[in-house]
Amino acid sequence: MATPTRSAFDIAEFLTKAGIGRQIIQLKPKSVFFSQGSPAESVFYLQKGRAKLTVVSAAGKEATLALLSIGDFVGEESLASVGGLHMATATAITACTALKIDRKETIRVMHEEHSFSDLFVRFLLAHSMRIQADLVDQLFNSGEKRLARILLLLAEFGKPGEQENLIPPITQETLAEMIGTTRSRVSFFMNRFRKLGFIEYNGRIRVHKSLLNVVLHD
Numbered sequence: 001m002a003t004p005t006r007s008a009f010d011i012a013e014f015l016t017k018a019g020i021g022r023q024i025i026q027l028k029p030k031s032v033f034f035s036q037g038s039p040a041e042s043v044f045y046l047q048k049g050r051a052k053l054t055v056v057s058a059a060g061k062e063a064t065l066a067l068l069s070i071g072d073f074v075g076e077e078s079l080a081s082v083g084g085l086h087m088a089t090a091t092a093i094t095a096c097t098a099l100k101i102d103r104k105e106t107i108r109v110m111h112e113e114h115s116f117s118d119l120f121v122r123f124l125l126a127h128s129m130r131i132q133a134d135l136v137d138q139l140f141n142s143g144e145k146r147l148a149r150i151l152l153l154l155a156e157f158g159k160p161g162e163q164e165n166l167i168p169p170i171t172q173e174t175l176a177e178m179i180g181t182t183r184s185r186v187s188f189f190m191n192r193f194r195k196l197g198f199i200e201y202n203g204r205i206r207v208h209k210s211l212l213n214v215v216l217h218d
Contacts, residue, residue, distance in 0.1 A: 009113045015045050021105025025098050029169075033074060033090035033098065040078035040086045043106045046070055049096030050154070050168045052178070055088045064178040066130060067093075067153050073123050078103045079110075094168040138180065146179040147189050148214035151199065155207035165207045 018024050024047075027033065033044050036056060051068040065088055068074055074090045082103075110117045137146055154167035172186045179186070193199045198211040 009115060011113070011115045011119065014109065014113075014116065015099055016047060018099075021102040021108075023100050025100050027092040027096040027098065029092055029094055031092050031096075033092070033096075034086045036086055036089045038086050040075060040080075040084040041103055043073055043075045043078055043101045043103070044090070045099040045101065046072045046074065047097045047099060049098075050093040051090055051096055052093055053088050053090050054177075062177055063180065066127070066134065067150070067178075069156060071123075072127075073120065076120075076124065079106060093170065093174075143179060143181040143185055144189050144192075145215055146181075147175060147186060148193070148198075148211050150175060150178055151193075151205065151207050152211055152215065157207070157209065157212070165209075167205050167207060169204060 014022075025044075027049070033051065034040070034042075036054075046068055048070060051074070052064055053066040053068065053074060054062055054064050056062045068090070075086065077084060077087060110120060137149055141149070151167065154170070155165045157165075172183050172190065176183045176186045190199070190201070193211065193214070194201065196210075198208055198214065200206040200208075
């Protein structure tokens, strides 16, 4: 008697549909996927929208660790150990749709499906390189360069395919928090960028590729 063959793993279907150990969740802007200090029990895969990862110090100072876009995972620290805690807070910047995958299901599929584990490892490597670039940015670049870089990241310049140069709705206060400066400084830089033709904004901010000149110029 022939042994039944297992159907081929469809990674696209796995990451877009609910199933055993995974569910689709919807988040409104400013809603949280998880909070700093909460139990780390799931990994999230961002299907739609933009989000950010932030940490708050004991003194109450907030810093943005990463910006998240479609195709990113977040909450990967839940794989490190049972009973671990989230070290940061993941918050929706825009309306988000995400796949919430239980820790056990994530570990199972990583062990059994090489296409998924390859994708996950590639994400972790890219994520690590992004964090290093963010650290260099914070340590060595001016507030003006940090703002230009954040705007380019929000517009997804540098990603394969056609980029969206109209960034998600975001306030100057949020931008100031993300780059570690004041709202007045952000306003000053934004007006300068607009006068130079690097950006346009009338409610929503449109970023032009020429803004790269600010980041690349020493």
